[in-house]
Amino acid sequence: MLLKKQILTVLFLFLIISAAACAGCLNEGEEDHDHDHDAEGDHDHDHDAEGDHDHDHDAEGIHDHDHDHGDPDASYVPPDPEKMKDVASGKAILAAVSVVPESEFVEKVGGDRVVVITMIPPGAGHTYDPSPVQLADLAKADIYFSLDSGEVFEDRYLETFRSSNPDMKIVSTSAGMDVKLKNGTADPHIWMSPAKAAVMVENICSGLISVDPENADYYTANKEAYLKELKELDDDMKASLAGKEGKAIIVYHPAWGHFTDEFGLRQIAIELDGKEPTAKSLASLIRTAREENVRVVFVQEQLSKTAAIAISEETGAEVVTLDPLAKDYVSNMKKTAEIMAEYMD
Template sequence: MKKNMIALMMLFSICIVLTAGCVDEQNSSAGISDSDSGGMIVAVSVLPQAEFVEKIAGDSVKVIVMVPPGADPHSYEPTPGQLRDLSNAKLYAMVGSGITIEDNMIGKIADLNPEMVIIDCSEGITMSEMEAHAHEDEDEHDVEDEHDAEDEHGEETGMDPHIWTSPANVKLMVENIYGGLVELDPENEATYFENKNAYLAELDALDEQIKTTLSGKEGSSFMVYHPAWGYFAEHYGLVQVPVELEGKEPSVRDMQNIIDEANEKNIKVIFVQSGFSTVSASAIANEIGGEVVEVDPLAKDYIDNLAKVAEAFEKGLA
């Protein structure tokens, strides 16, 4: 009996160790891209950046992505496994545009990995202000109502952090990443340079493809739940109409004004992204006889994804 008990306890202990190992492996691998080939570790904040790095460096790097698929960069907190991976990184390519995960981490990074080179991918990019609620008719309510609206939605909206939704901005991000890679690994500068230029050519081709897709649609409006597509809209001459701002659901009055605006502009599609509530978007779609369509600003396969997003927008433009 005693021997059986000892055997069971040993088996139980082994199971605990194996289970803990599996959990830790899952937490760690959630932040590492598929190109885990054991090279120099480069950390990025969002998935599209992983493609930018890998297009330049190829298999010579291992990429850590701090915001995994389906997570919200405005609220996500890195796991202990991701932070451990980050402590071994040689380079961190920050988006640099003010996404929450970077703002929350920037004070900890120096202590976590003081030898890591940090680059700002937004360097050289002209930032735009975040889309504000434009649904309230200011002539219809008094100063007190305006003050309430400021309390609800925030007086200052800040700058739009979603700089990667414009191929023109991505070209500058790629140049900044290239500079960081060369600084750390000058021996491979020629390879990085050739790869970078090849990817810039892909981005130029994507830009022309999207312009063709959206030809004749300049000035048209599209409605989104979360205003992640401001730079895309600006680059292609479109108007983004947001439902929410800074994670806040629209008020009852906002909802009615959004519905009125959609009807006025003949908008029949509300674009949403994974990780955000679709309740308000679905309610608006029901009222306007429209539909809810998902588009992803955080997909890793940047070239293919943005081409598909452009096609979706073209069908939903008013």
């Protein structure tokens, strides 16, 4: 009977998601996208504040709505079947998250008491559509840790997930933080700030305890150990980037706003609403790179490098790949700070 219910749940979810995807395609065809970087719009993704959507690349170049599709070949990797046996027997909790860095946080706190499924696979973009296999796993989940920061994927699907699995608790990992940047714009990539990552870890621990109170001491001890790692990371990154305050970084995808906010840097993004820049915007970026003496353009492996290469050819800046979605959060962020500092000397 339980298996039949899960199959019906998956079919229901798949039909809804397929309909949503089709509707999204129709909406994209109907929308009028203005890519003039002098235009402004107002987009509110904060829990309690409003912010501007600034398309001028002479400013910070941060965009509220990035609709990249990422790598079209990105695919979901189901959990180890042996671990799923522990979930079925009640020895472990099945936790769902939206992005890969969250899975790292949940595993650090949950240890061997938690099995994690990631709904946006490595390499996939914000508009990824979950597969039937993912939906089948999600139907068994005990808890979902949402970013709750304006992530497009969550805006599209979280309520559907909630209604299809009403027993699944949904916990906001951004509770208690300002998800907007200092300039008032929205940026869903909250984990890019180690200080905000620590808040996420606190919320994850509270969430796990709420569904598994018998193991509260275990989760709390794991949390405290990981928070110590995050504090050491934050100190190391501040040391690496000391004296670089006010300097600009050019990135393809605007995922670095919380990072640059925390360490006093400025993000200049190439991408606008998930699209390549126009010739006018590219010329503006090249001019800015020269004026700011930018020596490097940062890209992501899964996304386009065409515009970054064009800027590189015109300015002599190197093109370097960084990954804001890497699983090993501490070592990745430490390496990122060191690479950025190297090109700012």
